[in-house]
Amino acid sequence: MIVIKTREEIELMRESALIVSKTLGELAKAIKPGVTTLQLDKIAEEFIRDHGAIPGFLGLYDFPNTLCMSPNTQVVHGIPNAVPLTDGDIISIDCGALKNGFYGDHAYTFPVGEIAPETEKLLQVTKESLYVGIREFKTNNRVGDVGYAIQKYCEDHGYGVVRELVGHGLGKKMHEDPEMPNYGKRGRGKKFVEGMVVAIEPMINMGTHRIKQHRDGWTITTLDDKPSAHFEHDVAIIDGKPELLSTFAYIYDALGIESDEENEFRKEGLVL
Numbered sequence: 001m002i003v004i005k006t007r008e009e010i011e012l013m014r015e016s017a018l019i020v021s022k023t024l025g026e027l028a029k030a031i032k033p034g035v036t037t038l039q040l041d042k043i044a045e046e047f048i049r050d051h052g053a054i055p056g057f058l059g060l061y062d063f064p065n066t067l068c069m070s071p072n073t074q075v076v077h078g079i080p081n082a083v084p085l086t087d088g089d090i091i092s093i094d095c096g097a098l099k100n101g102f103y104g105d106h107a108y109t110f111p112v113g114e115i116a117p118e119t120e121k122l123l124q125v126t127k128e129s130l131y132v133g134i135r136e137f138k139t140n141n142r143v144g145d146v147g148y149a150i151q152k153y154c155e156d157h158g159y160g161v162v163r164e165l166v167g168h169g170l171g172k173k174m175h176e177d178p179e180m181p182n183y184g185k186r187g188r189g190k191k192f193v194e195g196m197v198v199a200i201e202p203m204i205n206m207g208t209h210r211i212k213q214h215r216d217g218w219t220i221t222t223l224d225d226k227p228s229a230h231f232e233h234d235v236a237i238i239d240g241k242p243e244l245l246s247t248f249a250y251i252y253d254a255l256g257i258e259s260d261e262e263n264e265f266r267k268e269g270l271v272l
């Protein structure tokens with residue numbers, strides 16, 4: 001069942017999403033060779049609690065930490081540990097926060113120091129595909145329109161689109177209907193309506209789309225051990241159009257880079 005949100009509820013959800021956005025911005029300042037994912041996890045937990053929210057993943061389905069930290073060949077759901085990040089790594093950080101009864105949930109894949117040009121390309125294309133998908137999230141379109149757009153964009157670049165893990169509706173529960181696959185057929189699936197809120201989150205592999213699950217019950221890596229990237233935004237349909245509730249602006253500020261896709265959205269009035 002899809003739970004439609006009122007304008008007031010969407011504003012509360014924006015608050016939750018922005019706590020996650022700011023947390024990712026804090027982490028962006030701390031990511032460098034030598035730091036461990038456990039250290040980053042601690043920074044995130046403190047930041048979220050200091051902002052009057054609760055870490056959204058901690059304890060969810062018994063997940064042991066605040067952040068899902070998935071370096072290099074890990075796709076998602078990696079568990080923070082004491083292994084230092086090294087120059088040339090990439091690290092996908094997925095973060096959730098619960099405030100006022102609503103969840104925020106988004107993710108960014110960060111480069112650590114200097115990364116290989118082909119890995120840089122994977123990050124860029126995956127991030128672009130997120131916005132390509134978001135543009136299809138509007139009234140009268142369907143779930144398959146978003147999935148098709150993301151899949152086509154990434155496969156045209158020769159990348160693999162993970163099938164087993166998908167985006168989702170978001171609200172008082174971290175995972176609500178509908179499921180939002182990053183693949184699909186145009187015009188298929190549930191129809192989008194005013195007041196829907198979803199997390200769109202392409203998980204894109206440099207090589208094969210196939211993955212393997214590890215014995216810890218959480219960690220998922222690419223089957224061919226090539227890198228994987230993951231970006232996620234929370235998006236609402238307001239006045240028929242997609243509106244970002246989360247933003248990467250705090251990350252861009254911390255890293256000193258210009259926001260690209262989000263600026264385009266703002267020009268079109270899609271981000272308030």
Ligand code: MG
Pocket residue numbers: 094095105106107201232
């Ligand atoms: Mg997430």
Ligand code: MG
Pocket residue numbers: 105167168199201232
């Ligand atoms: Mg999610």
